[in-house]
Amino acid sequence: MPDRETILAAQVAFTACNHWTEIVPGLDSIAVQFDPAEMSPDEAAMIVRDQLGGAALASEPSPIMATIPVCYDKELAPDRDYAASKLGIEADALPLWHAARLQTVAMLGFMPGFAYLESTEPCPAIGRLANPRQLVKAGSIGIIGQQSCIYSFDSPGGWPIIGRTPLRLFDPSNTQPALLSAGQTVRFESISREEFESWPRAAQK
C-alpha cells in the first residue's frame, strides 16, 4: 500500500505530462483517466509504470500551512458534546484539543473542495453517526477519530460535527477554486461566534 508521499509524488509526476484527462488521488491509491481514442490500456499502463519509476518521483515542497478558523458554538456544532465524551474530554476543552493537532489534507473528494484530513496523533475512535443527516451546512468540521473532514457545500453527511469555519472551501470565482490541496498541513484556530458571523467572505452556501 503506497504511503501519502508516494501518492503525492505520483500526482506531481502524472500532472507534469498531458497524457491524462483526470488524475485522482485516493486515500491509499491514485487513478488516472485517459482517452481510449488516443491511447490503448496497455500503452496507458506502460506510461504509468514509466512515470512512477522515473526520476520525476521527487517530492514537491509541501504547500503552505493553512490556518482554518473554527467556531465551536454548540448551535454550529451539533455533535460537539457527543464527540467530546467519546474523546474523554470536557466539551469546553474541545477547541484547545482540536487546535493542538496538526492535520494533513489526505485528499479532496465527495464534493468540490471537500477535504479529508488525517492526524498522525493517536485518537479514540468516534465513528460515524448511526443516522446520517440530510443537511450538513457548508464549512462544518466532521471528525470520526484520526480522520476528519471539512464540508464544502450544504450536503447530506454522516460525520459527527464539532464546529464550523466561515471560510469558503470552494470558490468558483478564484483561479484556484479549492481552498485546500492534497498534502497541505492544516491547523485549526478557535474563533468566537461574533467573529464567525462577521467573518469577511463568509461561506455563502
Place this chain on the structure above:
Amino acid sequence: MSIRVLKAGLQTTLQGAPFSGHRHIGLPAAGAADSLSLALANYLVGKPSGEIAIEITLTEAIFQVDQPCSIAVVGAAEYVRINGQDQPHHLTLHLTAGDKLDIGPSRPGCRTYLAISGEIHSDRLLGGRSTYLAAGLGGFHGRALKDQDIVALSDTSPTMKVDRTTPPTLRPHYSDDHVLRVTAGPETDEPHNGILEELCLRHYGVGARANRMGMALEGLPLRTSEASNMPSAAVFPGTIQLPPSGEPYLLGPDAQTTGGYPRIAQVIRADRHLIGQLGSGSRIQFVHTTAERATGIYREKISLLSSWLGQINLW
C-alpha cells in the same frame, strides 16, 4: 433573443460537455447524461457536439421563443410539437417569434435534448458550462429550470444555416431494456473473485431513486465480503460499486469523485451514453468484456459516428 420556459417538468437543465481535469479537487463530470443524443441534436443546428443544450428528464417540457431560430430535438420524448403540430425528431426545425415548442414525456427512455441555434448563456466554471446540481454550479444559476425562467441566447440568426436530418442508421434506439458492457474494476478480483460473472448472470432493474448521481440496481443481492468498506478511492461515471447491501450501485455523470465501496465493474466508454437513458424501472443486462476489446469498440463507434458528426467524443 431568449427562450421562455412555460413548463419545466421534472428536471430540465443546461448540459453540454462535462467538466474535465478537476476531479482531484472534487469537481465531478456533470454534462449531458446521454452524450450521443446531445451530439446528434447539436449537429442538426450546426453546432459542435459538446455545446450547451437543454436536457429534459422524463416528463413533458414546454418552451416559447421570442425570435426566429433553428432547433432540433433528439432523445426519448414521445412527441415534438410546434404550436400543437407534430414534428419529427432528428430534423432541423425552424421556429418563428412566439412559437410554442412542446416536448413530450420520455417513452421509453429517460432523457431528451433540445439544441438551439445561437449560444445558450450558461455560467462558466473551470472551462465548462454544464450544470452541476448538487453544488449549485454552472449552467442556469447552478439549478434546474423552473416555469417562467427565461434563458438568454446570443443572436440566433444562424450564420451557417443548416437543414439536416440524422441518417436512419445512426438514430439511437430508445428503450427501457439495455445491455451494458463492463470491464473489471479494481476490486473485482480480490476479494471478490467471481463477482463479475455473478453480475453478468443476473438481470437488474433500476430502483426508484435514480438520478444524475447514480442509481441502485435491484435484483438478487450479490454476496459481499468483509471488505465492503475500503479507503476512499477514485470513482467515475459508469463505475459499479458494491455496497454492503449487495445491491450494486451504478454511478451517473454527477457521481462524486471518490467513494468507499468496492468498485466491481466499469461500464465501457462506448456504452456510457446509455446510462443517460436509464430511469426508474429500466432493465439492465451486463456483459463482460476486456479493456482491450472496450478500446476497439469505442474506436469503431467514434469512427462510424464521425462519418456524420465530424470530430466527436463521447463520455
